[in-house]
Amino acid sequence: MTDTEHEPLDRHALRNMLNNITMNAELVKLMVQQDVPNDQVLDSVEKMLQECKHCARYLNQR
Amino acid sequence: MVDDDASFTEATAKIIQLLQHEVQVAGSVEEARSCLQQTSFDIVLLDIMLPDGSGFEVLDSIYRFNRSAHIAFITGHVAVKNIIRSVAGPEVSFLLKPIDVDKIRNLLSRVVSANDNHEDEGITRHFGVLVGETPVMQGLYTMIERVAASSANVLIQGQSGSGKELVARAIHNATGCEGAFVAANCGAIPTELIASELFGHEKGAFTGASARKIGLFERAQGGTLFLDEITEMPLEMQPNLLRVLETGKICRVGGSQEIDVDCRVLSATNRSREELASKQYLREDIYFRLAVFPIDLPSLQERRDDIPLLAQAFLNEFNQKQNTAYRLDEASMERLQQYSWPGNIRELRHAIQRAHILTAPEEALLQLPDELSSPFASEAASPTALQAGKTIEEVEKQLIIETLKATQGAKPEAADMLGISLKTLYNRLNQYQQSSNISLESG
Structure with a gap:
């Protein structure tokens, strides 16, 4: 497949995915600082992992 | 917070709550309008692209129902700032992606603290900090x-x-x-x-x-x-x-x-x-x-009519800090307005603070010190500016008093400086003493 056959990269979509990872990382940091229960922290870590996989899939399709 | 990205709003809303603020989320223009009609908000965080329209369509509802709300646009690109400002006005803020906790914390604390200080007993703090209406x-x-x-x-x-x-x-x-x-x-x-x-x-x-x-x-x-x-x-x-x-x-x-x-x-x-x-x-x-x-910047002399507002604002500040309720009466305000304040607002604030410390707890009125000037003010404070509305007799009396102060009460020197005879000076002083009890004797 040549470069011209790739779908164009949607910077907006990519930026949003990265921003969601950032926000959840910031949330984890804040929750750890404020001794929030572990299950809530792990929930945010799980969301970060999902968003990373989503981001990787998106880039692989381009 | 008006944004249709559920993953983003969920994380951001939790962050805002952990920062001890309350937050409501709307995912569309319609939901945002509904929230704005029902609740009053200090800040509206606004995405530009929404599923049923643009963030600009929410502005109408903000202006109609939440005029005092501060608007912050969530955007991924710095280049859109000027375009947004041209539509939404110069006072909007921006949260640039990637957003971090410090950006949210700074925005919330700045707006909330500006709102806290915005009005105190009828005193407006322009841009959150400036007092004065001249x-x-x-x-x-x-x-x-x-x-x-x-x-x-x-x-x-x-x-x-x-x-x-x-x-x-x-x-x-x-x-x-x-x-x-x-x-x-x-x-x-x-x-x-x-x-x-x-x-x-x-x-x-x-x-x-x-x-x-x-x-x-x-x-x-x-x-x-x-x-x-x-x-x-x-x-x-x-x-x-x-x-x-x-x-x-x-x-x-x-x-x-x-x-x-x-x-x-x-x-x-x-x-x-x-x-x-x-x-x-x-x-x-x-x-x-x-x-x-x-x-x-104008000196305080050039905005003399702002002195009562500034004095009241400083007094409110010290009252709040020390849990007191002193007031300034008209005579004190008059004295504050008459003084020349060569040290400007800093000197006025210092004078109010000094008076606040000196006033006895049982007093209701702030007791100004006998001498308002600070050591740094003496040079510029002594010449008393002429003011429109005074009679020539009043101005002459003021000039004689100021000259006697300058010569530390030495009348021959004062007469010499004034260009009048010593006898004329004594005549004038006798007149003044008869009409009032002002003591002009040398100290």
Whole structure:
């Protein structure tokens, strides 16, 4: 497949995915600082992992 | 928070709650309008693209139902700032993606603290910090709005104590930028440390540099750097500053990498424009870089009608801090307005603070000290300005009293200074003593 056959990269979509990872990382940091229960922290870590996989899939399709 | 990205709003809402604020989320223009009709908000965080329209369509509802709400647009690109400002006005803020906790915390604390201070007993704090309603101040507010909408560097000139740093803060607040307000006094930084303070240094750059230090320019990234007493910066250091202003890049001391810096530079001096030119406190090239938009601050003498408002604002502040409820009566206000305040607002604040400390707890009224002037004020305080509305007799009496004070009560000298005979002086003093009980005897 040549470069011209790739779908164009949607910077907006990519930026949003990265921003969601950032926000959840910031949330984890804040929750750890404020001794929030572990299950809530792990929930945010799980969301970060999902968003990373989503981001990787998106880039692989381009 | 109006945004249709559920993953983003869920994380951001939790962050806002952990920062001890309440938050509601709307995922569309329609949901946002419904929320705005039902609840009053301090801040609306607004995405531009929504599934059923644009963030601009929410503005109408904000103006109709939540006029005092501060609007912050969530955007991924700095380039849209000016376009948004042209539609939504200069006072909106921006949360640029990627967003971090500090950006949210800064925005929330800035807006909430501005709202807390916005009105106290009928006193408006313009741009969250400035008090005064005289025409000269209204003109200043217009200038601040105009300059905030641009990215121009501003040189604030005004007498000592006239509030230059507050004006700098007002400009920073009016821009709604998300970076910090970083202030430094150029006169207080030793010459050998100026470069390190402004640009930072790398570990080991010089003896004692045990760790990397981030300089003022980097700390003000995306915000405002305020350089007070800019004219006290040694001339030999000014080319380094000029280079940063021209290129927008810094290099930490001992470093080799150039770093982009994006901050507005506000500077201030109490030197007059004439002094700047004649005594060369600033290099000409740096003056034109710093003073793209010069602002002249009025002295307190030039905005005398603001004295009651300022005095009340300071008294409110000290009452709140000390949990007291002292009031200023008309006679005290009159005294405050009559005094010349050569030390400007700083001197007025100091006088109110001094009076607040001296007033006995059981008193209801603030007791002003017998002598309002500070040690630094004596030189400028003694000549009493003529005021329209006085009779010639009153002015003559005032002149004689002031002259006697200047000669420490020595009448022959006073008569000599006044250009009248000693007999005429005695005649006048007898008249005054008969009409009032003012003692003019030498001390």
